[in-house]
Amino acid sequence: MTPTEIGALLRKLPQVDRLMKFDKMESLSQQHSRSLVLAECRSLLDSLRARALAGDAGEEDFSEDIIIQRLSDRLSERQTPFYRRxxxxxxxxxxxGLGRAPLASEVADSLVEQLRHPVRVEIDLESGLRGNRDEGCVDLIRELTGAEDATVVNNNAGATLLLLSALAKDQEVLVSHGELVEIGGSFRIPDIMEQGGARLKAVGTTNRTRARDYDEACSSDSGMILKVHTSNYKVVGFTEEAEISELCTVGKTHGVPVVHDMGSGCMVDLASRGLRGESWVRDSLESGCALVCFSGDKLLGGPQAGIIAGSADLVQKCRKHPLYRAMRPGRMTYIALEQTLRIYLRGEEESIQSIPSLRRxxxxxxxxxxxxxxxxxxxxxxxxxxxxxxxxxxxxxxxxxxxxxxxxxxxxxxxxxxxxxxxxxxxxxxxxxxxxxxxxxxxxxxxxxxxxxxxxxxxxxxxxxxxx
CATH class of the missing domain: 3.90.1150.180 (Aspartate Aminotransferase, domain 1)
Structure with a gap:
């Protein structure tokens, strides 16, 4: 396209004021707001001008009807939420990629209703004094798991980092070679150890790690035995791994707390329903784990959250750590998690029918x-x-x-x-x-x-x- 042809084409580009006088533009202004229509109109005309100068536009692109239709399409696209069904x-x-667990209908309804109003989060309504913000969830977690205490942070990666930072800084943490996982988003256990200030001490081998490997590796520098859910892979064939009860025996012998990073946090017995491979939260605690941590938005079926449960003394140490303040969730998480946990109080069968992830x-x-x-x-x-x-x-x-x-x-x-x-x-x-x-x-x-x-x-x- 010659400079003369480009100039002739540019002269066909309508002015914003002229376009705004069309009835269709008035309708768009009422639908989207005049300021938004003006901004998008100027942006569209600028792009047409740039295309003409690059020789990448034809006369038909400068038709006022076509410009208005494209503007309408752009406005509709712009109004479409990024986070949508x-x-x-x-x-x-x-x-x-789809946000993991969809919430139960009654949980979503409660969330929408309560967010229309101020919500009790961190106040004791009896005394009028400041209270504990995770108290509403903690009482339910205690009842459902048998834990002495619990707390809630933003996600399970945060829970793992907080545990290591609060309980094992400058100490050894024993982990099986076969559990040095990397999951999505480059979350790697050795890196989290380093960030938490703990010293990784890998025990056993990739495919076989026995209780005696942990027993022999324990020393006066050992601050934690960490059992990690393998999450996105499975070692098969010539394999062996220590049972959580065996690890708890080793930990008790050496005075070293055993922490089980469970990943999914299953609250129902899937094994009895033919699906093996997920530990039951209550089982790990009853086996003697000092603490467990797990996600809220996996098989639990609630919002994104990291839940730490177990020994009251160790949970309190996590609460007092400076990282805890940075990791605590907001009111939406607490509301959705509390309502999800309340479903489990009705028993396994009703939980399975009410919580979409379990039902599916x-x-x-x-x-x-x-x-x-x-x-x-x-x-x-x-x-x-x-x-x-x-x-x-x-x-x-x-x-x-x-x-x-x-x-x-x-x-x-x-x-x-x-x-x-x-x-x-x-x-x-x-x-x-x-x-x-x-x-x-x-x-x-x-x-x-x-x-x-x-x-x-x-x-x-x-x-x-x-x-x-």
Missing amino acids: VINGTGIVLHT VLDTPETLKERQEKLHHDLSRLSDLQVHLLDHDGYAGSGSLPAQPIKSLGLKITSPLLATAELARKLRTGEPSILPTVQDDAIILDVRTLEDEELDVIVARFSEILAS
Whole structure:
């Protein structure tokens, strides 16, 4: 494009004042606010000007109708929240990219209602004096786990760092070679040890670590025996690991506290329901652990939080450490965690039915089959869509039940109208967003992570995409 042609094109660029006189712009101003429309309009015109100077724009781009439509699209996109609902079709129940555990409906309702008002957090209503901010959760944790005391911080990584800093600074911490984990976000146990001021002392080997390895490694410099949930991997084959009860015996012999970093923090007995691989919080404490720490937003099914429970003396040391003030959560976490813990007081069966993460992990084959067949029937009625029944493996996710597939069911979906990658993109970027997996050039929807009320929404979204 010649300079003369570029100049002629730039002269077609409308002025902001002229555009603002259109009825459509008035409607946009009422919908989004005049200041936002003006700012976005100027930004759009600046980008058109830059494209023209670069020779990357045509005369049709400068049509006032097209400019106004693009402005409307940009405003709608700008108003779309970044943090928004996603329908999880991956089969990964605790998907880190989707915020891990969805809250129980009654917990979410309570959270919304209470946040409309001032909320008791750190005041004793009886005396009117300042109180303990985690008291409402701590009483429930004591009751549910048998712990002497407990406290809550922002996440389990924070809980681990706080434990090491408060209890083992300048002392040795014994950890099995097979548990020197690195999980997502480059969280590495050796690095956390260093940040906490503790000295790592690895014992045993990667695949076999016995109680006697800890016993022989204990010395006058030992400040803690740390048992770490392996989270996102599993060592199989010629393996052996010390039971938590054996470690507690070693710790008692040498006067060294045993701390169990449990990861998921499961409050129900999954093993009795056919899912092994997660320790039960109460079991670890009853076995003699001085402290346990675990996440709030994994199998517990609550908000992101790190929970420390066990010896009252050790919990109090954590509370008095300077890091504690920096790690304590806000009112939203306390409200959601308290309401989630209250569900567990009703017993395991009701907890499983009420807490989405537990229900999805433990959904029966009959429930999954019914959901699969309904979605298959409804999607198969859409033209230009090929839908096939599929046996699939789901996962608990977020390090829970590590490397353990959970048998599930799904659908394999393709369309001659759209490439699979484009169909997946449209599913992800629409409203509501649907996150599938893509495998063997097909869309895969695992029904384990779908709710029954989402099935009609999924069908409507596919219909909308095929019609566009």
